[in-house]
Amino acid sequence: MTEPKHAREIKGKGRYYGACGEGCPFGGDLLISVTNAQSVVNKPALPPSAAKVTAETAWELLPQMVATSRQGPNGPNGCDKKRVAERCGTCRFCVTSAMKAEYKAQWESKADLGTAVHAHAHAHVFGQPMPYDERVEPFIDQYLRFLDAWQVDIDRHVEAAETTVIDRKNRYAGTGDIWLQLPTGRAMRRELWLIDIKTSLTKPPTAVYPDQVLQLAGLRFAPSAVLPDDSEIDVPRFAGAALLNLRTNAHALIPLPADRDAHKAFVNAVALQGYFHGLDAKAWTPFDVPALPEPKSRKAA
Ligand SMILES: [Zn+2]
Secondary structure (H helix, E strand, O other): OOOOOOEEEEOOOEEEEEOOOOOOOOOOOEEEEHHHHHOOOOOOOHHHHHHHHHHHHHHHOHHHHHHHOOOOOOOOOOHHHOOHHHOOOOOHHHHHHHHHHHHHHHHHHHHHHHHHHHHHHHHHHHOOOOOOOOOOHHHHHHHHHHHHHOOOOHHHHEEEEOOEEEEOOOOEEEEOOEEEEEOOOHHHOOEEEEEEEEEOOOOOOOOOOHHHHHHHHHHHHOOEEEOOOOOEEEOOOOOEEEEEEEOOOOEEEEEEOOOHHHHHHHHHHHHHHHHHHHOOHHHOOOOOOOOOOOOHHHHHO
């Protein structure tokens, strides 16, 4: 997602909202972002996915590995002591560095794709033209199929998109994707849903992770929302919250149990992450042993 209005990156702590001064809905308040709080939760799927990319990259670099296998781990050119721009790029140290860096490059490229899909999806809802983007097109095609299948009339059934919500009592803020009226009620009466869009090139459309429940609960139960003109409204009651998983050839709308219990757990994540951000572990130094007098018993012996 692009940086929402009033959001900022704080070095070493990630995204926060507020501290934007007079006239800003946050005033001097600084509130943690929903995804930042959610990121305190362990994601056990990440290390295996990084290991997979690293192993694949090693196979791709096999000729370079063989060529440098008789070198020491730092190679013959002292690249381990040089700045990245000055490294040779071919020694064993450089080949190892390339292997280690690849998973992050792939994750950043996926994040960029997700950001682009969100931008195009929102532009569609707001009726704004967007330049053609080959990578994004299949995802947007699925988004349109989703809107079509649920007979969504954008003018009548989209309540809000990319709206920032605030929970001052629980000290967080966040920006959700779309508030949508879906025919899930009795006799297909439309009900309001909070929906968050997720994209992936590799995961199945049914992929869900437990921490996503927390994110949806945080967005769902924040009491107020900031409109584009900075005025505030009460967040309406939602029938539920769901993920819209977009893939290049499929999509799935998955309701999650983002209920009051999930919100309570999310608020605990806000507190936990806030606690960690308030710590200064660098200030923790080993105890100096005090200059104690020699014990009497030892003197006697
Ligand atoms: Zn090198």
